[in-house]
Amino acid sequence: SRSRLHSLVPPDEYTASPGARTLGESTDGRPLTLGYEQPLFTIGAPSAFLAQQALADVEAGWSVVVISPRRNVLDRIARQAGARPVRWLDPQYGQRSVHLALVSKEEWQEEDDQNVVSAMRTFLADLGVDVALPAVGAFCEQLIRALVTVARHEGRDLSFADLYTVSRSTQALRAFLLEAHSLSNPDAAELLDQLGNEGGYVQAVTILSAIRTALEPLRMGPLHTLCRPPFLNLSQLLSEGGLLLVPMTDTDFPAHDRLLSAMLDLALNRVLASQPHPRLSLHLHDPHLYRSDHGGRWIDAAQRDTRLSLLLDVQQPDGYRQSEGSQVIFRCSDTLASRLIDDWHLPASVSDLTELPADT
Numbered sequence: 607s608r609s610r611l612h613s614l615v616p617p618d619e620y621t622a623s624p625g626a627r628t629l630g631e632s633t634d635g636r637p638l639t640l641g642y643e644q645p646l647f648t649i650g651a652p653s654a655f656l657a658q659q660a661l662a663d664v665e666a667g668w669s670v671v672v673i674s675p676r677r678n679v680l681d682r683i684a685r686q687a688g689a690r691p692v693r694w695l696d697p698q699y700g701q702r703s704v705h706l707a708l709v710s711k712e713e714w715q716e717e718d719d720q721n722v723v724s725a726m727r728t729f730l731a732d733l734g735v736d737v738a739l740p741a742v743g744a745f746c747e748q749l750i751r752a753l754v755t756v757a758r759h760e761g762r763d764l765s766f767a768d769l770y771t772v773s774r775s776t777q778a779l780r781a782f783l784l785e786a787h788s789l790s791n792p793d794a795a796e797l798l799d800q801l802g803n804e805g806g807y808v809q810a811v812t813i814l815s816a817i818r819t820a821l822e823p824l825r826m827g828p829l830h831t832l833c834r835p836p837f838l839n840l841s842q843l844l845s846e847g848g849l850l851l852v853p854m855t856d857t858d859f860p861a862h863d864r865l866l867s868a869m870l871d872l873a874l875n876r877v878l879a880s881q882p883h884p885r886l887s888l889h890l891h892d893p894h895l896y897r898s899d900h901g902g903r904w905i906d907a908a909q910r911d912t913r914l915s916l917l918l919d920v921q922q923p924d925g926y927r928q929s930e931g932s933q934v935i936f937r938c939s940d941t942l943a944s945r946l947i948d949d950w951h952l953p954a955s956v957s958d959l960t961e962l963p964a965d966t
Contacts, residue, residue: 642668642887645908645916654954656891657682659917660849663887664690668915669844671874673852673867674891680851686953691848693838697828697866698855706869707837708764709757709876716841719754721879722764726750729872732898733820733865735813745800745813748793749779752786759789766869767833770824773817776801776810823862832866840873844884854896863896871903878907878914887915894922 648655656679663670664687674680684692696703708726709717730737730746737743749772757764772782780801786794800806823829843850852870854863877883888908893901901918908916943959946952 642915643912645905645918648917648919650921651919652954652958653679653682654952654958656889656919657686658952658954660887660889661686663915664847664849667847668885668887669847669849670887670889671850671852671870672889672891673854673870673893673896674889675854675863675895676891677853677855679891680853683849683851687849691843691846693843693848693850695832695838695850695852695866695870697832697862698853700828700831703832704838704850705832705834705836706766706840706873707833707835708766708769708872709754710837710839711757711761711763712839713841714758714761716880717876718880719751719758721876722754723747723750724879725872725875726769728875729868730817732868732871733817735816735820741809742813745797745809748797752783752791752793752797755791755793756782756786756789763835763837765833765835765837766821766824767830770818770821770833773814773821776807776814779810779814820865823859823865829862829866841877841880841884844877844886847884860896864898867896878911883913885913885915887917889917889919891919892921893918894920 653676656674656676660670660672660683672680672683680694684694693704694702695706709722727737727743727746727750735742735746737746753764753768753772757768772779780798783794783798783801787798797810801810824833840850852866854867856862874886874888878886888904890897890901890904901916904914904916905918908914940956940960943956946959947954947956
């Protein structure tokens with residue numbers, strides 16, 4: 607793990623580049639740089655430090671998505687973002703929040719159907735639907751393709767609420783499939799045949815129940831509102847170098863945060879599957895609170911994809927596997943913190959830097 611020291615440098619004191627940042631000069635006069643090639647980890651970093659990471663990444667030409675249970679970090683980023691496009695995906699403040707679709711109608715022209723199918727299959731797996739079983743996987747893929755075909759043909763948004771609606775009962779599914787079948791949809795025809803025999807019907811009931819249970823928070827409440835139009839064109843926001851801030855602060859219903867995280871994963875996976883995709887810097891703070899994999903999927907993805915940068919800040923580093931040659935490289939003393947703040951004109955106090963854990 608490497609602390610992201612380079613993000614402490616004010617934007618006007620280095621040459622921004624999507625590949626690396628200049629820290630300054632070493633004692634022998636050579637420039638010091640750190641790149642984005644590997645996931646970068648911090649441990650219990652203070653809010654000023656984490657906010658500076660996101661703002662510096664935008665200055666360097668990356669689109670940035672910050673997912674955090676620390677609303678003070680997100681508020682600080684929003685205040686300091688200046689003229690950069692900033693959007694919130696925030697169920698608790700619906701009046702300022704964007705709404706999230708599986709695919710917005712504006713994105714169909716550039717979207718590949720197979721990217722959508724793959725992303726939705728992963729989404730269902732995250733919700734506990736056992737798509738690895740051949741029969742379950744085949745049913746889900748046919749259902750997904752039928753939904754995609756109808757939405758594309760009609761030029762409308764494909765929403766998470768659409769998936770929830772068809773999962774509510776076999777009657778609801780049959781009504782949708784009859785509509786899709788009228789468009790000469792082969793997947794709809796096969797599913798209708800399956801519903802017509804006893805074994806297929808029982809299997810459909812079981813799978814629909816699993817999907818419906820996982821998506822139950824979409825029936826009403828804040829997440830229901832986020833699944834209604836008008837929807838965010840996420841591809842456009844990221845191509846414009848925008849900021850998306852996502853608070854994970856539902857302590858009363860943490861399962862809602864986990865569902866929102868899976869929904870955002872689907873949207874990001876869909877965008878990243880396009881080629882070439884925008885440069886994306888993803889910041890995950892305390893992912894163990896809202897992700898069952900603690901961010902492991904994004905760690906692996908960032909190691910494979912040079913156009914995806916990852917910052918992961920954790921309170922419990924023992925929950926993560928060690929990479930060969932990894933290390934945490936600094937801890938601020940009072941003296942060092944004071945010098946960094948003065949020399950680099952940081953909008954931070956000494957305590958912002960020295961509150962890093964004692965063993966860092």
